[in-house]
Structures are given as structure tokens and as C-alpha cells.
Amino acid sequence: MESNEAIKRLSALSQESRLAVFRLLIKAGRDGLAAGEIARTLEIPPNTLSAQLTILANAGLVASRRDGRSIIYAADYDCMSDLLVYLMEDCCQGRPEVCAPIADVAARTACCTQPEGAIS
Numbered sequence: 001m002e003s004n005e006a007i008k009r010l011s012a013l014s015q016e017s018r019l020a021v022f023r024l025l026i027k028a029g030r031d032g033l034a035a036g037e038i039a040r041t042l043e044i045p046p047n048t049l050s051a052q053l054t055i056l057a058n059a060g061l062v063a064s065r066r067d068g069r070s071i072i073y074a075a076d077y078d079c080m081s082d083l084l085v086y087l088m089e090d091c092c093q094g095r096p097e098v099c100a101p102i103a104d105v106a107a108r109t110a111c112c113t114q115p116e117g118a119i120s
């Protein structure tokens with residue numbers, strides 16, 4: 001990833017309601033949520049939400065699809081992973097204690113562990 005792309009993505013997340021929208025979509029999973037549900041859950045006016053979703057989409061952090069009369073938004077997990085890797089790829093410079101807190105979180109987070117017996 002180029003630094004300009006990372007800056008664009010980080011800038012999109014640097015506003016309170018956009019960060020809240022992105023975190024909600026991460027929690028919602030790959031199926032995403034309808035725009036109306038996002039607005040109700042976060043108590044964001046629809047016109048404000050539309051602007052925030054446009055910024056997140058332009059940064060590549062969310063994608064949308066039409067489902068009947070609703071527009072469903074979902075976090076782009078590949079984009080998020082690319083950003084996290086970019087931020088962490090040179091993190092420890094031979095000092096594993098720098099990365100230890102992140103490794104600990106990943107190890108105890110249910111979403112980041114494979115079920116017993118799963119093939120990787």
C-alpha cells in the first residue's frame with residue numbers, strides 16, 4: 001500500500017461518526033447493514049450519514065449494494081486488513097515486545113481464532 005492510500009483511509013476514519021459507522025459495520029459482518037439501520041442505531045440524521053458513507057466508500061473502507069429498496073453497506077475487510085498490515089509491517093524492528101499487545105488481542109479475540117479442528 002502506498003502512503004497516500006493509507007492517509008486517505010486514516011483520514012476517513014478520523015471523524016467520530018465515521019469511525020462509529022465503520023466500527024458498527026465491522027461488528028455487523030460481511031452481510032452489512034441497511035443505511036436506515038445504521039442511522040437508527042447510531043442516531044445519525046440520514047443526510048449526514050449519507051455524506052459519511054460516501055467518504056468511507058471513497059476511501060475504500062466500505063462497499064454498498066442494493067437490496068430491494070434498501071442500500072446495504074458493509075465494511076471492506078480486505079481494505080481494513082491492508083491498512084492494519086501497512087501500519088504494523090515494520091513495527092517491532094527486532095523488538096517483539098512492541099507487537100506483543102497486538103498479538104495478545106488477536107490471540108484472545110474469537111473472530112481471529114480458528115475453531116478446533118479447522119484446517120488452515
